[in-house]
Ligand code: URP
């Protein structure tokens with residue numbers, strides 16, 4: 001099946017030009033100013049893009065679909081509903097997590113995760129591997145994972161209580177092994193010891209309303225962890241990637257490391273750019289509860305500036321959705337299920353509030369949402385580009401379409417969005433995954449299991 005998209009404005013990280021694009025099977029086979037009728041294969045479906053933008057498929061490089069939260073919760077979005085929701089937002093690839101369990105190998109975690117996604121995800125996917133404990137032959141397993149297509153790890157500097165954090169004395173060892181194997185270490189950076197110290201201050205409190213989340217995990221905690229892990233990576237002369245940078249102080253730490261010669265990179269998310277901590281004082285505070293917590297307007301602004309100045313390489317979402325029933329199970333900040341939905345609103349929010357307010361142009365946006373994550377996580381050029389011979393993952397994006405984001409307009413199984421009420425100008429109307437239209441005019445045409453696992457290559461940061 002061939003598709004010719006005419007009259008669109010192709011936008012890549014490098015250029016923006018009126019061009020036609022021809023897809024055949026799963027690939028882009030030609031890009032030209034105009035195709036003559038003799039050059040178009042028979043039975044080609046012609047799409048008139050009507051002056052809209054044609055973007056490479058968006059990559060949400062930080063998701064938690066079908067994530068189990070012991071003892072007995074699981075996220076609202078599984079791989080199918082999460083990827084449908086993402087597809088409505090122009091996302092054609094997500095990168096989720098295979099989480100090692102204490103006492104078990106990373107290979108076991110990876111194989112389980114592959115099984116869970118296979119036959120369910122409706123868009124393409126890859127995995128980061130989280131590491132919470134080292135064991136004697138882990139280096140061989142890391143090598144095996146790399147051969148299997150996993151090129152990035154996740155290190156938690158917090159969550160000691162639930163077992164996600166790698167013991168501090170093992171950080172250096174993990175970093176050294178990662179450097180040897182050229183695996184990119186991504187870091188959830190919050191200083192757990194500092195958090196414990198702060199908790200002592202409140203030891204006599206019985207109630208911890210949601211807002212206490214911001215007091216227990218203030219920006220200083222992010223600053224400290226970024227400095228510590230950033231310095232360690234600098235010492236080893238290796239790249240390090242900070243997940244969901246949330247604060248002005250965290251950004252300061254990143255700049256300090258970078259200016260002193262460290263190879264430090266970061267992502268942020270729309271919620272740290274657009275939402276503020278006062279939401280945690282509202283009656284429905286749980287709907288805005290994630291870790292790290294929301295900050296204030298000054299932090300939002302600092303992160304926009306960081307994007308403008310290219311200190312942040314990726315915007316993704318940390319999509320980790322729960323229904324309001326699940327969120328309201330607790331009103332104690334130590335017990336509320338952390339995480340919010342985000343994949344579907346990523347592109348329209350970044351376009352409207354990033355490009356729309358002049359922080360960066362559309363080409364830079366493509367870099368932040370598609371090309372950079374593809375390069376950093378080893379998926380380029382098959383993903384993240386519109387090059388001839390690459391995967392035909394595209395979004396037709398109407399820059400004039402105005403929408404007020406609403407709970408009912410979303411497709412996440414969470415049933416709500418923390419961005420309800422946000423006005424956006426610019427919305428994806430068609431999503432194409434490897435040459436197949438999976439969303440068009442607010443209808444889903446994809447299929448359960450239509451997504452495939454992508455074997456990543458070495459990160460471009462090495
Ligand atoms: O609150 C969040 N971010 N939940 C997802 C798990 C994590 O910490 O990344």
Ligand code: ZN
Pocket residue numbers: 062063064318320
């Ligand atoms: Zn996360």
